[in-house]
Amino acid sequence: MRIKVKTFQELSLKELYEVLALRSEVFVVEQDCIYQDIDGKDQKALHILGYKDEQLVAYTRCFKKGDYFDEASIGRVLVKENHRKHAYGHIIFEASVKEIKSRYNSEIIKISAQKYLIKFYESHGFKQIGEGYLEDGIPHIEMLRS
Known part of the structure; x- marks a missing residue:
């Protein structure tokens, strides 16, 4: 899988659409979640895109501390359903952790x-x-890495 890392301003229209x-x-159709995914936070995020054969198959968005939580954070972690057997989730997530460490100098x-x-x-x-708590009708839990 090939990883691209871009700010919101660096995303092309094609990439943003993808x-x-x-x-x-994933979040609306597959998880049957009728909540608004576009939340006004993408403009502050660092976008981590994972491509296989020119198709976007994995994604996360990262935030420096204070832009989402008091700590740096990763969210919208996903892998396209028919690509989940290839460990792309681990690859994209580790790339996200690495970017937070290098760009935001944050271990937490x-x-x-x-x-x-x-x-x-x-x-x-x-x-x-x-x-635990419900977020958009789905059970969630806060987790921390320090």
Whole structure:
């Protein structure tokens, strides 16, 4: 998988369209979640795009501390459904952690994780904090890596 890292301003219209289409495919259609994905935070985010054979198959967005949480954070972590068997989620997530460390000089990262992915995030050094909660109708838990 080939990784591209871009600020919002660096995204081409084609890339932005691909990102929004894939996020809609996974978070709205696949997860049957009728909540607004476009939240006004993309402009502050660093976008991590994963391509296989020129197709966007994995994505995350990262924030420096203070832009989403008090800590640096990673969100909108996704892999296109028919590409999940290739460990692309681990690759894109590790690329995201690396970018936060290098660009934002931050070792502490906070995420709002879908509860069914706790073991995935624990495998990347995250620990559960606080109580579970519903976000857009889906069970979540805050997790921290320090």
